[in-house]
Amino acid sequence: MARVVVDVMLKPEILDPQGRAVEGSLRRLGLTGVNDVRQGKQFVIDLDGVVEGARLELLETLAAELLSNPVIEDYKLQVIEDSV
Amino acid sequence: MARVVVDVMLKPEILDPQGRAVEGSLRRLGLTGVNDVRQGKQFVIDLDGVVEGARLELLETLAAELLSNPVIEDYKLQVIEDSV
Numbered sequence: 001m002a003r004v005v006v007d008v009m010l011k012p013e014i015l016d017p018q019g020r021a022v023e024g025s026l027r028r029l030g031l032t033g034v035n036d037v038r039q040g041k042q043f044v045i046d047l048d049g050v051v052e053g054a055r056l057e058l059l060e061t062l063a064a065e066l067l068s069n070p071v072i073e074d075y076k077l078q079v080i081e082d083s084v
Numbered sequence: 085m086a087r088v089v090v091d092v093m094l095k096p097e098i099l100d101p102q103g104r105a106v107e108g109s110l111r112r113l114g115l116t117g118v119n120d121v122r123q124g125k126q127f128v129i130d131l132d133g134v135v136e137g138a139r140l141e142l143l144e145t146l147a148a149e150l151l152s153n154p155v156i157e158d159y160k161l162q163v164i165e166d167s168v
Binding site: 001007009019022025026029030031032033034035036037038039040041042043044045046047048049055058059062066067 | 085091093103106109110113114115116117118119120121122123124125126127128129130131132133139142143146150151
């Protein structure tokens with residue numbers, strides 16, 4: 001069994017109004033020294049078997065095109081084997 | 085400088101319709117052996133200085149009460165020092 005975690009985050013040059021709102025709230029609630037907050041999505045995918053070869057390639061493609069919007073978002077895919 | 089990453093995920097016993105929809109799409113697009121998909125949020129917070137003591141406690145409180153909804157969500161807070 002394998003677990004794949006895909007983090008999807010707006011590209012650094014894209015404005016992030018949600019992150020900006022959270023940043024303001026953190027400051028108002030007393031947190032000091034906040035420079036920047038970005039809000040993204042995380043997908044946790046549990047799979048049977050091993051993730052390698054063509055299956056890993058398909059997962060990379062799906063992360064790049066289904067789970068994220070390549071125009072405005074970056075993604076990071078991590079394979080965690082034997083975690084489930 | 086420090087970076088704090090807060091992952092917020094629906095509790096395991098809470099239905100996750102977004103994750104379920106993604107699971108269906110992954111299957112239709114040819115990914116085999118998918119057991120479960122959960123979709124969560126990720127906050128990346130960049131801060132000046134060191135995150136410890138009362139400041140870390142405040143961050144934990146804010147992660148538990150502002151960034152997540154403790155009734156239906158779990159959160160995981162990671163402090164990554166010197167990353168920025």
